[in-house]
Amino acid sequence: MNRYPLWKYIVIVVALIVATIYTLPNFFGETPAVQISSSRQSIPVDTALMGRIEDALKANKLTPDGMYLDGSSLKVRFKDTDTQIKARDVIQQTLGDNYIIALNLLAASPTWMSQIKANPMFLGLDLRGGVHFLLQVDMKAALDKTMERYSGDIRRELKNKQVRYGTITRAGNTLVLQLRDKETLNNAADIIARQLPTLTQNSDDTSYKLTLTLKPEEITRLQSDAVKQNITTLHNRVNELGVAEPIIQQAGADRIVVQLPGVQDTAKAKDILGRTATLEVRMVEDDPAKMAEAMAGNVPVGYDLLDELTPRGPTKILVKKDVELTGDNINDAQPGFDQNGAPAVNINLDSAGASIFRQVTGENIGKRMAMILVEKGKSEVVTAPVIRSEIGGGRVEISGSMNAAEANDVALLLRAGSLAAPMQIIEERTIGPSLGKDNIDKGFHSTMWGFAAIAVFMFIYYRVFGVISALSLGCNLLFLVAILSMLQATLTLPGIAAIALTLGMAIDSNVLINERIREELRHGFPPASAIQAGYQHAWATIIDSNVTSLIAGLALLIFGSGPVRGFAVVHCLGILTSMFSSVFVSRGLVNLWYGRKRRLASISIGQIWKPQQ
Amino acid sequence: MEFFRIKRDIPFMSYGRLTTTISLVTFVLAVVFLVIRGLNFSVEFTGGTVLEVQYAQAAELSDVRHRLDKLGMGDVAVQNLGTSRDVMIRLPNKGNRSSAQLSEQVMQYLKDGNTQVDLRKVEFIGPQVGQELVTHGLTAVILVCIGIMIYLAVRFEWRFAVAAIIANMHDVVIILGCFAFFQWEFSLTVLAGVLAVLGYSVNESVVVFDRIRENFRKPAMRGKTVAQVIDNAITSTMSRTIITHGSTEAMVLSMLIFGGAALHGFATALTIGIIFGIYSSVLVASPIVMWLGLSRENLIKPPKQKQEAVV
Numbered sequence: 001m002n003r004y005p006l007w008k009y010i011v012i013v014v015a016l017i018v019a020t021i022y023t024l025p026n027f028f029g030e031t032p033a034v035q036i037s038s039s040r041q042s043i044p045v046d047t048a049l050m051g052r053i054e055d056a057l058k059a060n061k062l063t064p065d066g067m068y069l070d071g072s073s074l075k076v077r078f079k080d081t082d083t084q085i086k087a088r089d090v091i092q093q094t095l096g097d098n099y100i101i102a103l104n105l106l107a108a109s110p111t112w113m114s115q116i117k118a119n120p121m122f123l124g125l126d127l128r129g130g131v132h133f134l135l136q137v138d139m140k141a142a143l144d145k146t147m148e149r150y151s152g153d154i155r156r157e158l159k160n161k162q163v164r165y166g167t168i169t170r171a172g173n174t175l176v177l178q179l180r181d182k183e184t185l186n187n188a189a190d191i192i193a194r195q196l197p198t199l200t201q202n203s204d205d206t207s208y209k210l211t212l213t214l215k216p217e218e219i220t221r222l223q224s225d226a227v228k229q230n231i232t233t234l235h236n237r238v239n240e241l242g243v244a245e246p247i248i249q250q251a252g253a254d255r256i257v258v259q260l261p262g263v264q265d266t267a268k269a270k271d272i273l274g275r276t277a278t279l280e281v282r283m284v285e286d287d288p289a290k291m292a293e294a295m296a297g298n299v300p301v302g303y304d305l306l307d308e309l310t311p312r313g314p315t316k317i318l319v320k321k322d323v324e325l326t327g328d329n330i331n332d333a334q335p336g337f338d339q340n341g342a343p344a345v346n347i348n349l350d351s352a353g354a355s356i357f358r359q360v361t362g363e364n365i366g367k368r369m370a371m372i373l374v375e376k377g378k379s380e381v382v383t384a385p386v387i388r389s390e391i392g393g394g395r396v397e398i399s400g401s402m403n404a405a406e407a408n409d410v411a412l413l414l415r416a417g418s419l420a421a422p423m424q425i426i427e428e429r430t431i432g433p434s435l436g437k438d439n440i441d442k443g444f445h446s447t448m449w450g451f452a453a454i455a456v457f458m459f460i461y462y463r464v465f466g467v468i469s470a471l472s473l474g475c476n477l478l479f480l481v482a483i484l485s486m487l488q489a490t491l492t493l494p495g496i497a498a499i500a501l502t503l504g505m506a507i508d509s510n511v512l513i514n515e516r517i518r519e520e521l522r523h524g525f526p527p528a529s530a531i532q533a534g535y536q537h538a539w540a541t542i543i544d545s546n547v548t549s550l551i552a553g554l555a556l557l558i559f560g561s562g563p564v565r566g567f568a569v570v571h572c573l574g575i576l577t578s579m580f581s582s583v584f585v586s587r588g589l590v591n592l593w594y595g596r597k598r599r600l601a602s603i604s605i606g607q608i609w610k611p612q613q
Numbered sequence: 614m615e616f617f618r619i620k621r622d623i624p625f626m627s628y629g630r631l632t633t634t635i636s637l638v639t640f641v642l643a644v645v646f647l648v649i650r651g652l653n654f655s656v657e658f659t660g661g662t663v664l665e666v667q668y669a670q671a672a673e674l675s676d677v678r679h680r681l682d683k684l685g686m687g688d689v690a691v692q693n694l695g696t697s698r699d700v701m702i703r704l705p706n707k708g709n710r711s712s713a714q715l716s717e718q719v720m721q722y723l724k725d726g727n728t729q730v731d732l733r734k735v736e737f738i739g740p741q742v743g744q745e746l747v748t749h750g751l752t753a754v755i756l757v758c759i760g761i762m763i764y765l766a767v768r769f770e771w772r773f774a775v776a777a778i779i780a781n782m783h784d785v786v787i788i789l790g791c792f793a794f795f796q797w798e799f800s801l802t803v804l805a806g807v808l809a810v811l812g813y814s815v816n817e818s819v820v821v822f823d824r825i826r827e828n829f830r831k832p833a834m835r836g837k838t839v840a841q842v843i844d845n846a847i848t849s850t851m852s853r854t855i856i857t858h859g860s861t862e863a864m865v866l867s868m869l870i871f872g873g874a875a876l877h878g879f880a881t882a883l884t885i886g887i888i889f890g891i892y893s894s895v896l897v898a899s900p901i902v903m904w905l906g907l908s909r910e911n912l913i914k915p916p917k918q919k920q921e922a923v924v
Contacts, residue, residue, distance in 0.1 A: 126875075134739075134742070136739075136741065267714070267717060424739075425737075425739070426738075426739030426741050426742055427737065427738050427739055427742050428735065428736070428737035428738075429734070429735065429736045429737070430716075430732075430734060430735040430736075431733075431734050432731070432732060432733045432734060434667075434731070434733065435665070435733045435734055438873065439873070439875060442871055442872050442873040442875070442876065443872065443876070445867075445871040446864075446867045446868040446870075446871040446872045446876065447864075447867075449867040449870075449871060450863055450864035450865075450866075450867030450868065451864075453863040453864075453867065454860045454863055454864065457859070457860065457863070458860075461856070493875050493876065494802050494805055494879070497802070497868060497872070497876050497879055497880075500864050500865075500867070500868055501809060501861075501864065501865070501868075501883065503864060504860060504861035504862075504863070504864030504865060505813060505816075505861055507857065507860045507861070508816065508857040508860075508861070511853050511856045511857045511860065512820070512853055512857075515850075515852055515853040515856070518615075519849065537827075540823060541819070541820050541823045541824075544768060544819045544820075544823060545815075545816040545819045545820060547764060548761050548764060548765070548812060548815045548816060548819055549812040549813065549815075549816060550812075551757060551760040551761050551764060551812065552757045552760075552761070552808060552809065552811050552812025552813075552815075553812060554760075555753045555756040555757040555760060555808070556753060556757075556805065556808050556809075558753075558756075559749045559750070559752050559753035559756065560749070560753065560805065561745075561746065561749065561801075562657075562801060563801045563802050563805060564801055564802075564804060564805045564808075567802070567805040567809075568805070571809065606615065607615050608615065609615040609618050
């Protein structure tokens, strides 16, 4: 009666093997490494790059311990931090500015383990040290900017179609357009409906007022775009810090979390995150004589020799010092396609920008104009297209000789010239690396001693059944750590506390079972059926009590933030693994130990005391 | 070994009036402390900047305070954190100085005159975040209560659901009362602990309720009064109750001893929660179930009467 069919044992053994494999990487420690990733989509990190780095390292007599491509980044391991730092410098010199080169620590587990995605748990900032920021995106400013753009667009459209209008006034998210009579009102309404379909119209026939409101779906789109835009801009800036595994995520509707593990200098991090880049449009000088002079190191007065970012690496380009237009006049830049279906970048200018642009392009047909990103006092030419005709209306399309990835890069860089909306830091945490180390030790010791105390007590009180309970509790810990490693969940100090607490609570199931078996024995059941009845009766109670715990855990998961969520994730997973290990696995062990015997005379579950009748 | 050698069922229900009175008094006291003293919310809720620094030698707190007077921030709290070398400094949200500048300035003042001091941790929380945490925390508590009540009402009976929630809230309020009375810091981790107690303490009630239901179904229990049935249920689960909670408490104590300052509040909340959890589920939840008018028929569906032919 106390026998498991073979498949149940197989399930247990397989689960244990898998769990052990996925838990193991946590014990191998870490080795220093250099991580190389591309700062632009159009510049790939591939085997060719790997070869270049290999050669460069060989030339400098540095031998890497291993090198592999991981998604979009290349990781090179080294024996010690000394070689790591030397290698970083060598790689930086070889590759130049188009790559992000960061120092990192990689799990020292064998390669076959990383190949089956058996990686150590991801440690939270409170365990590894680093900086955490919570940024709030100022949505009002983003909306203001959009409404400004709309009123400019309306002015331009009406002027082009020669519809006379009075004033445009803005109140929050609505624009009110004053017209002189019914005819112009209808004309204006028609034009706006055709050109700007994202506005809802409401016309008043008696006072000839046209009220325009942004459609709600347009507002949501704007907000999510603003956050996305800020996230990409932040990514670019964080890359410059050389952080190996930055986390930049949207949190809620209008917030962004930035976590920089290992960074200690908050002031510098903040400086870089909060920096504003500007975009300048300047004319290119293609006169070969002047160019030759500049290349010889003698840049003519009134000109700058700048780097142009091309997929084939930076090339030199000579531009005039006069700034024709700045990023302030750019409302938006998006990758798209031209009439022939070739990748293009679409730029939207505001009304002031549009009229300047018309003038500049009109005067310089056939010449090139450069779009320059100025950041941290350093100027780079993002793109330098040839002007084919005069461009009015504020809609500019740059196309030709670029693929979709490049168009994406250019649009991103142009947008970076003007953040979609200002941001404000509303939460900041810095955790020193020594504190992180302390926290790991403390969490580990708490769990270890608590576990030991429980195991010793269980053994003394329940004997063989106590050993089985402690073993299944150990399995529970193994499963929990394995699942956390598999999910690559972030382990924090509250997470470790949750592991400890979950173990402390999981033993409840085994106590329930053991007490129930004792009770059945007290009532005079033979041992074999006492085991059977004990497990059976305890099961209903175990389900009920675990489900109620799970309800609490899920609510924490949904409504918790920060440390509470870290706690809840582990707690919920722990409840699930505990049901498996304390019932299924422990029963397996009991069956293995006692189930083989044909006649079970007694079982070792501690002393059974019977009241004298 | 057997700890509990109980010959007869202990008549818990006859003490019901006494135990619930004790509960009521502690509950009212807890509420009074919560109202009068209030919780000592951590910076996560109130907003502000917290720095944790470590000195090479034992730190002189008055000296630290004196040095920080130069900041002109007014209300600066300085206290030891665990050891005499670790110091926690709490600064209010004031002006538009960014926390990075602020922490640099603080460290500069502290390091004046070659004092060996290390910055271990900085935390800055803007005023927007705190309010949200409070609302989210309350929503979580309410949702947990509703979820558990629905589950218990479906699995058992509405009387059990009501009794379990009353017992549970009683535990939570008492934990909060203790934190208010001793003015211990109430942080997010403590909140996690309190919410964990909510799930944990209901476990205890569920185990007893399960036994009560089972007892009603037993032929041997037929003819016994409701109070006797409940007494038997509590007595027979007693051993399990003590051992389970003892084990959990061993783990929590281990956190209290080895976990350091970061886990201290969490472990304290759980310790109080476990002690009152046992008490309330045995001596508060069960009497309430009885007073709500539980009877055998509530749990055992009457057998369907056969349809007889009627002329």
